[in-house]
Amino acid sequence: MERELALEVVRVTELAALASARWMGRGLKHEADGAATAAMRAMFDSVSVKGTVVIGEGEMDEAPMLYIGEKVGNQEGPEVDIAVDPLEGTELVAKGLNNAMAVVAIAPKGHLLHAPDMYMEKLACGPLLKGRLRLADPLDVTLMKTAQILNKPISDLTVTILERERHKKHIETLRSVGCRIKLLSDGDVAGAIAPAFAQTGVDLYIGSGGAPEGVLAAAALSCLDGELQGRLMPMTAEEEERCRAMGLEDPTKVLTMDQMVGDGDVIFAATGITPGDFLDGVLMLPGQRAETHSLVMRAKTRTIRHIKTSHYLPNKPLSGLG
Numbered sequence: 080m081e082r083e084l085a086l087e088v089v090r091v092t093e094l095a096a097l098a099s100a101r102w103m104g105r106g107l108k109h110e111a112d113g114a115a116t117a118a119m120r121a122m123f124d125s126v127s128v129k130g131t132v133v134i135g136e137g138e139m140d141e142a143p144m145l146y147i148g149e150k151v152g153n154q155e156g157p158e159v160d161i162a163v164d165p166l167e168g169t170e171l172v173a174k175g176l177n178n179a180m181a182v183v184a185i186a187p188k189g190h191l192l193h194a195p196d197m198y199m200e201k202l203a204c205g206p207l208l209k210g211r212l213r214l215a216d217p218l219d220v221t222l223m224k225t226a227q228i229l230n231k232p233i234s235d236l237t238v239t240i241l242e243r244e245r246h247k248k249h250i251e252t253l254r255s256v257g258c259r260i261k262l263l264s265d266g267d268v269a270g271a272i273a274p275a276f277a278q279t280g281v282d283l284y285i286g287s288g289g290a291p292e293g294v295l296a297a298a299a300l301s302c303l304d305g306e307l308q309g310r311l312m313p314m315t316a317e318e319e320e321r322c323r324a325m326g327l328e329d330p331t332k333v334l335t336m337d338q339m340v341g342d343g344d345v346i347f348a349a350t351g352i353t354p355g356d357f358l359d360g361v362l363m364l365p366g367q368r369a370e371t372h373s374l375v376m377r378a379k380t381r382t383i384r385h386i387k388t389s390h391y392l393p394n395k396p397l398s399g400l401g
Contacts, residue, residue, distance in 0.1 A: 084156070087126045088183050088348040089375045089386055095119040095165045095181035096350035096371055097395060100361035103353060104175030111172045115165035115181055115352075120144040120151070128152035128185070133193045134162035134291040147193070160191035162295050168266045171353055178266040178355040183348050184298035190341030192294050192334070195321045198312040199290035199334075203271040204283055206304040214308040214333050218252050218285065225282060239263055239270045240286040249286055269355055271296035275305035279356040287312060297339040299347045302376035302383065309334040345378040367392045 098118035102111035116136055123130070130152040136142035145151070145163055152159075161183065166172060168179035184191070202214040202221070211228055212221055226233045234257040240246055242262040253260050261281060263270045267288035273281040290311055297307040313319040313330050322330035350373040351358030359372035373386040 084126070084128065084185065085346050085348070085375050085377055085382075085384070088185060088346055089350070089373045091119055091122045091126065092181040092183055092348045092350035093371050093373060093388060093390070094122045094395065096352045096361055096373075097369060097390060097392075099166050099172055099179075099181070099352050100363070100369070103172050103360075106173050108169035108173035112166045112169045116142075116145055119163060119165040119181065119183075123151040124153060126152045127156035128161075129154050129156060129158045130161040130185070131159075131188070132163065133160045133191050134164075134184075134294055136163075136165070137196070158188040159185050160188055161185055162191055162291070162298065164268065164292065164295060166352065167268045167292070167295075167349075168352070170265045175353065176264065177353050177360075178263075178269045179352040179360075180269060180349045180355060180358055181352060182268055182295055184295055184340075185346045186298065186341055187343050190343055190345070191298070192339045193325055194290035194294045194339075195311070195318065195325065197290050197314065197318050197321075198287045199293040200287045200310040200312055201271060201293055201296075201307060202283070202285055203274055203296060203300065203307040204305060205275040205277075208274075208283075209304065209306040212306075212308075214310060218249060219256060221283070221285075222253075222256055222258060229282065233257060235259070236282045237261060237280050238283045238285060239273055239281050240284070241265075241267065241270065241288055243286070246286045266355075267292040268296050268299070268349075269357075271307060272299045272303070272305075273356050275300055275303035276357045281356075294339050295347075297336055298345045298378075299349070299376065301336055301340050301345050301378040302347050302381065304381065306336060307339070308336075309339060340378075343379075346375070347377075348373060348375040350374075364389075 095115040099115035171179035354360040362370040
């Protein structure tokens with residue numbers, strides 16, 4: 080993929096973030112998501128790719144734009160798979176909470192897993208733990224291994240997990256061994272990426288969340304030299320059949336990074352909407368300006384760019400703020 084593509088993609092996440100930021104705290108998550116989706120889809124028209132959405136807003140009959148299978152880009156560049164989440168954390172924006180962001184991942188055609196909309200069990204970690212943990216291990220064993228590898232007591236470990244009833248046993252185990260826990264109300268992608276950033280203080284991300292979000296997080300971690308192991312959790316015969324249609328004869332097989340995002344190049348871009356652990360939120364400034372903070376990364380080079388951009392809003396009509 081062309082390296083210039085990384086900077087083109089960040090313009091896509093910036094506009095989506097600007098569009099949804101105006102809805103912060105207004106309790107209207109669908110409106111916030113719709114604004115982000117419309118802005119992201121419109122900006123994709125200027126990106127030099129022949130892109131196909133493999134993870135998006137739903138099937139064609141469920142989503143008016145950025146649906147799975149939709150062709151995006153100006154059709155003048157390389158053929159690529161595209162995974163998007165225009166607003167990762169709709170509830171976070173609706174309630175004015177931290178860690179909402181706009182996200183895009185791009186990889187060569189055929190490299191991104193077409194993850195079905197179902198739960199995925201996940202174990203995510205940073206570079207120091209990469210290749211040294213197993214999703215199949217019991218949680219207490221994983222915690223013991225982590226403490227030994229990082230040379231710190233279990234009581235000093237910090238683990239993130241979505242605060243859900245289905246995670247009750249996990250949370251009980253974490254508390255019984257004395258771990259520090261960061262409970263997330265939402266924000267599955269940001270939560271899984273956090274262990275790869277030292278400044279977050281997070282060592283592990285565990286538990287189940289959306290499978291599409293798992294692929295997006297794996298794309299980011301491939302750029303950060305981290306790791307995400309996943310296992311799909313089909314609940315019905317129909318969901319099992321969807322897994323087999325993807326080529327997964329054993330739907331409960333542990334998925335590696337290569338199986339989720341390939342072994343080639345990946346570009347990941349995210350722009351903060353509300354303040355987060357590694358991205359600032361959109362700032363509305365005097366003089367009809369706004370500031371965004373974005374992260375754009377490339378797996379091939381392991382380059383990580385933080386981009387602060389000042390936008391003159393009258394020139395951003397697609398953001399809904401001009």
